[in-house]
Amino acid sequence: MNPDLEKLIRLHQAESELKRLDAELGDVPRLQGELDERLARDRGRLEAAREALETSQKIRRQNETEVQDLETRRSKYKGQLMEVKTNKEYTAMLHEIETVEREIGSREDQILEEMERAEALNGDVAREETAFKTVEEEARVEGAELDARQARLEDERKRVATERDRVTETIPEGPLNLYQRVAKLRGSGAAEARDGKCQACHVTLRPQVWVELKVGEQIFRCDACNRIVYYDPPPTVVEP
Numbered sequence: 001m002n003p004d005l006e007k008l009i010r011l012h013q014a015e016s017e018l019k020r021l022d023a024e025l026g027d028v029p030r031l032q033g034e035l036d037e038r039l040a041r042d043r044g045r046l047e048a049a050r051e052a053l054e055t056s057q058k059i060r061r062q063n064e065t066e067v068q069d070l071e072t073r074r075s076k077y078k079g080q081l082m083e084v085k086t087n088k089e090y091t092a093m094l095h096e097i098e099t100v101e102r103e104i105g106s107r108e109d110q111i112l113e114e115m116e117r118a119e120a121l122n123g124d125v126a127r128e129e130t131a132f133k134t135v136e137e138e139a140r141v142e143g144a145e146l147d148a149r150q151a152r153l154e155d156e157r158k159r160v161a162t163e164r165d166r167v168t169e170t171i172p173e174g175p176l177n178l179y180q181r182v183a184k185l186r187g188s189g190a191a192e193a194r195d196g197k198c199q200a201c202h203v204t205l206r207p208q209v210w211v212e213l214k215v216g217e218q219i220f221r222c223d224a225c226n227r228i229v230y231y232d233p234p235p236t237v238v239e240p
Contacts, residue, residue, distance in 0.1 A: 001216035012190035014164035053121040060114035201225040
């Protein structure tokens with residue numbers, strides 16, 4: 001094979017591998033973001049359950065405080081009941097006591113409702129805590145895997161980039177300039193040819209070009225996309 005063509009193929013393969021590695025590295029922040037979102041979503045459900053329980057407990061405490069205040073007022077009214085002078089005052093005081101007792105009954109009903117609600121909410125909190133611990137552990141494991149994956153990809157990228165730079169230094173100026181000019185225009189400077197077609201633009205090569213391309217003695221370009229085309233023969237199968 002033409003030595004310059006062989007170097008250009010190696011350069012193309014290295015740059016293609018770098019694009020693949022960059023794409024995978026670009027996926028890592030996205031996957032980490034999805035992991036963080038999932039964890040935040042489950043944390044939000046847990047916090048919502050805790051807040052609902054806290055709100056119920058707060059309402060119950062408020063009602064308990066109001067019951068104490070109302071009971072104090074009822075005791076005060078009962079004490080004043082013995083001091084009234086007329087039946088009209090006595091009746092009015094009884095009415096005040098009845099009103100306070102109705103309020104006490106209403107507050108006690110609300111206290112019972114909140115106690116029942118808190119019991120159910122305690123169950124919700126316990127379930128959400130269990131679920132969050134599971135998700136948190138999964139996120140820790142997956143996060144560690146993502147970190148390891150990123151480190152592996154970065155090491156591989158450094159290796160391939162070094163190989164690309166080393167090959168680039170060995171390519172003569174003319175073929176290298178041609179490759180880089182086409183790569184800047186098309187996104188890639190070379191393309192494999194299979195079954196008589198350029199695999200980048202899928203246009204059929206001229207028959208004579210296809211024949212000579214398989215010989216590998218010259219550098220050919222695709223008439224349609226201008227990429228340097230090359231033929232990579234399939235591996236030889238050795239019969240057992």
